[in-house]
Amino acid sequence: xxxxxxxxxxxxxxxTIKYYLREGLLPPGRATxxxxxxxxxxxxxxxxxIRALTGVRGLSVxxxxxxLDTIAEEDQTDTHHVLGLxxxxxxxxSSKPETADGQVPVECPETDALxxxxxxxxxxxxPARQVIxxxxxxxxxxxxxxxxxxxxxYAELAARTARLDLDQLETLKDPLEKAERAVxxxxxxxxxxxxxxxxxxxxxxxxxxxxxxxxxxLQPGRRRADEHE
Amino acid sequence: xxxxxxxxxxxxxxxTIKYYLREGLLPPGRATxxxxxxxxxxxxxxxxxIRALTGVRGLSVxxxxxxLDTIAEEDQTDTHHVLGLxxxxxxxxSSKPETADGQVPVECPETDALxxxxxxxxxxxxPARQVIxxxxxxxxxxxxxxxxxxxxxYAELAARTARLDLDQLETLKDPLEKAERAVxxxxxxxxxxxxxxxxxxxxxxxxxxxxxxxxxxLQPGRRRADEHE
DNA sequence: TATATTAGACAGTACAGCTACCCAATATCC
DNA sequence: GGATATTGGGTAGCTGTACTGTCTAATATA
Numbered sequence: 262x263x264x265x266x267x268x269x270x271x272x273x274x275x276x277t278i279k280y281y282l283r284e285g286l287l288p289p290g291r292a293t294x295x296x297x298x299x300x301x302x303x304x305x306x307x308x309x310x311i312r313a314l315t316g317v318r319g320l321s322v323x324x325x326x327x328x329l330d331t332i333a334e335e336d337q338t339d340t341h342h343v344l345g346l347x348x349x350x351x352x353x354x355s356s357k358p359e360t361a362d363g364q365v366p367v368e369c370p371e372t373d374a375l376x377x378x379x380x381x382x383x384x385x386x387x388p389a390r391q392v393i394x395x396x397x398x399x400x401x402x403x404x405x406x407x408x409x410x411x412x413x414x415y416a417e418l419a420a421r422t423a424r425l426d427l428d429q430l431e432t433l434k435d436p437l438e439k440a441e442r443a444v445x446x447x448x449x450x451x452x453x454x455x456x457x458x459x460x461x462x463x464x465x466x467x468x469x470x471x472x473x474x475x476x477x478x479l480q481p482g483r484r485r486a487d488e489h490e
Numbered sequence: 491x492x493x494x495x496x497x498x499x500x501x502x503x504x505x506t507i508k509y510y511l512r513e514g515l516l517p518p519g520r521a522t523x524x525x526x527x528x529x530x531x532x533x534x535x536x537x538x539x540i541r542a543l544t545g546v547r548g549l550s551v552x553x554x555x556x557x558l559d560t561i562a563e564e565d566q567t568d569t570h571h572v573l574g575l576x577x578x579x580x581x582x583x584s585s586k587p588e589t590a591d592g593q594v595p596v597e598c599p600e601t602d603a604l605x606x607x608x609x610x611x612x613x614x615x616x617p618a619r620q621v622i623x624x625x626x627x628x629x630x631x632x633x634x635x636x637x638x639x640x641x642x643x644y645a646e647l648a649a650r651t652a653r654l655d656l657d658q659l660e661t662l663k664d665p666l667e668k669a670e671r672a673v674x675x676x677x678x679x680x681x682x683x684x685x686x687x688x689x690x691x692x693x694x695x696x697x698x699x700x701x702x703x704x705x706x707x708l709q710p711g712r713r714r715a716d717e718h719e
Numbered sequence: 720t721a722t723a724t725t726a727g728a729c730a731g732t733a734c735a736g737c738t739a740c741c742c743a744a745t746a747t748c749c
Numbered sequence: 750g751g752a753t754a755t756t757g758g759g760t761a762g763c764t765g766t767a768c769t770g771t772c773t774a775a776t777a778t779a
Contacts, residue, residue, distance in 0.1 A: 263746095263755080263756070264755090264756070264757080265755075265756085274737085274738080276737070276738050276739070277736085277737065277738080279757080279758080279759095280736075280737060280738085282757095282758095283758090283759090284736095290757095292757085293745095294744075294745060294746090294756090294757095295743085295744055295745075295756095295757075295758095296743075296744040296745055296746095296755085296756050296757045296758080297744085297745060297746075297755090297756060297757075298756080298757070306632070306633075309631055309632055310632060313628045313629075313631075313632060315736095316628075317621075317624055317625055317628050321735075321736090322735075322736065322737095323735090341695055341696065341698075341699035341700040344691075344692075344695040344699060345692060345695060345696075348688055348691045348692040348695060372689075376689065379690075379693075381689060381690065381692075381693040382692075382693050382696050382697075383689045383692045383693055384692065387688065387689060387692060389684075389685035389686070389688040389689050390685075390689070392546075392681050392682060392684075392685035393682050393685050393686065393689075395546055396546055396678060396679065396681060396682035396685075397682070399542045399545070399546050399678060400542075400674060400678060400679075402538055402542075403535070403538055403539060403542060403674060403678075404535075405671070405674060412682065412686065414654050415651065415654060415679075415682075415683060415686055416686050416689075416690070418647050418650055418651055418654075419683065419686035419687045419689070419690040420690040420693075420694070421647055422644065422647055422687050422690065423687055423690035423691040423693070423694040424694055425643050425644060425647075426687075426691055426694075427691070427694045427695060427698055442634070445629060445632060445634060447687075447688070447691065449625065449628060449629060449632075450625065450629075450644075451684055452621050452625060453621060453622050453625035453626070453641065453644075454644060454648065454684075454687075455618075455621075455680055455683075455684075456618035456619075456621035456622050456625075457618075457622065457641065457644055457645050457648035458648045458651050458652055458655075458676075458683075459577055459616065459618040459676070460601075460605065460610060460612045460616060460618050460619070460622075460645075460648070461608075461610065461645070461648040461649040461651065461652035462573075462577040462652040462655055462656070462676065463573075463574060463577040463610075463611075463612045463613065463616060464608075464610040464611050464612055464649075464652070465649070465652040465653055465655075465656045466570055466573040466574060466577060466656060467570065467574070467611050467612075468611075469570075469656055470570035470573065471570040492724080492725070492777095493724090493725070493726080494724075494725085503768085503769080504725095505768070505769050505770070506767085506768065506769080508726080508727080508728095509767075509768060509769085511726090511727095512727090512728090513767095518726095519726095521726085522776095523725090523726090523775075523776060523777090524725095524726075524727095524774085524775055524776080525724085525725050525726045525727080525773095525774070525775040525776055525777095526724090526725060526726075526775085526776060526777075527725080527726070544767090550766075550767090551766075551767065551768095552766085
C-alpha cells in the first residue's frame with residue numbers, strides 16, 4: 262500500500278506519517294521508485310503501536326522511539342535478553358532519570374535495600390531504581406517520613422503484578438512477538454492499572470468513610486471484604 | 491517571608507513563582523502594600539507540592555492546578571467527600587478523558603462489567619472508567635484479545651493497593667491534611683509503583699527465562715517463591 | 720537620601736508535535 | 750501518449766506549554 266492508504270487505514274494524517282518516518286519511529290517503506298514507496302501491514306501495526314504509546318499512554322515521540330528501537334534492535338533469539346531490554350527501558354518523558362543514556366549506574370541506596378529485602382535480582386542500570394529513590398526523597402521533603410520499608414507491601418503487590426504480566430507472555434513463542442507484547446503490557450497497560458487503583462481507592466474510601474458525594478443511591482451496609490453482592 | 495526568600499527556600503526561580511501565581515497554582519500572599527506581599531510556610535509547602543506533581547510525576551501545570559484546586563475547594567469537613575473528590579480527579583495530561591470537565595458520564599461498558607464483578611461502588615463520573623475502556627480498545631486493536639475479564643486479577647491487586655493507601659490516611663485527623671496526603675499517595679506515588687512493577691518484571695523475567703544480560707554475576711539456583719535469601 | 724527589592728504586567732524564548740507547502744518524479748486514466 | 754492526480758522528500762510555519770526576562774512604580778533598607 263502507499264502512504265495515503267496507510268493514512269486512511271490508521272487514521273493518522275499523511276503529514277504525521279511523514280513526520281514519524283523522518284523521526285525514525287516508522288521504518289521507511291520499500292522504495293519502488295524515486296517518488297514511490299510500498300508499505301505493508303507491519304507498517305500499519307507499527308503505526309498503531311506508536312499511537313498507543315503516544316496517545317493513551319502519553320509518551321513523548323522521543324520516548325516512544327526509544328521503546329520501539331529496543332524491540333527492534335539486538336538479536337531476537339534470547340527471550341530473557343529481549344525482555345530484559347524492554348523492562349529496562351525507561352520512557353524519558355515524565356519522571357525520567359537524569360542520565361539520558363543510563364550508561365552509568367546511579368547510587369540508589371533505598372532501592373538497593375528494597376531490592377535486597379525482596380530478594381530480587383535487577384540490573385544496577387535499570388532506571389526504575391532512580392525513580393523510586395527520587396520519589397521517596399520527594400515524599401520526605403513534603404513531610405511524609407517514608408523510607409523503603411514503607412514500600413515493601415507495595416513491592417509485594419508489584420511482584421504479583423509482574424507474575425500476571427509474564428504469564429501472558431508464556432503463550433507466545435516468536436521472540437519478536439513476545440517483545441512487542443511485553444511493550445504493550447509494560448507501557449500501554451500502565452494507565453489502566455493506575456485507573457484501577459483509582460477506582461479501588463474510591464470504593465475503599467466509600468467503604469471506610471461513607472458514601473461518595475457523586476453517587477445518589479448506594480446499597481446500604483457495604484462489606485469490608487471482597488465478595489460480590 | 492517575601493518572594494525572594496520563598497524562591498531561595500524552595501529552589502524555584504523567582505520568575506517561575508510569579509508564573510505560578512499568575513496561573514493560580516499558588517495562592518497570592520498577604521499584600522502588605524501595593525508592591526509588597528507576605529508569604530508563609532503554607533506557600534512554601536504548596537510550592538513543593540506543585541514541583542512534586544509537575545516534576546517527579548510529570549503532570550502539566552494545568553493538571554496540577556486541577557488537582558490542587560480539588561483539595562482546596564468545597565467543605566473540608568467530610569472525609570469521604572474530600573477523598574471522593576481527590577480520587578475522582580484525573581490529571582488531564584497523559585491519557586486524559588475526552589470530556590474536559592467530566593460533567594457527562596461516558597459509556598464504559600467494560601468498566602461497568604469489571605466494577606460490577608469486583609463488587610465495587612464507584613461514581614459513574616470517575617474519569618478512570620474511560621481510561622480502562624479506552625486502553626482495552628487500544629490493546630484489542632493491536633491484536634491482544636483482551637476484555638475486562640483479563641483485568642480481574644489486576645483489579646484484585648489494585649484493591650489491595652488501595653487498602654494500603656487508605657491505611658496510611660487513617661493516622662491523620664485533619665481533613666485538609668488528609669486530602670493533601672491522599673494527593674501525595676495517589677499521584678506522587680504512581681511513578682514509584684510503576685517502577686516497582688518494572689523491577690519486579692525484570693526479576694521475574696530472570697527467574698523464568700535466565701539471567702539478565704546486564705548483570706555479570708548472579709547467585710545460581712533462584713527460587714520461584716518470595717522468601718528472601 | 721541612596722540603593723535594593725518587590726508586585727504586577729507583558730513580551731520573548733525554547734522546545735515539542737505536528738501541519739502546510741513546494742517540487743520533481745511517477746502513476747493512472749482516457 | 751497526454752492530462753491529471755499522487756507521491757517522496759524537504760523545509761518552513763504553526764500552536765501550545767512552560768517558563769524567562771524586562772520594565773515600571775512603589776516600597777523597604779542602609
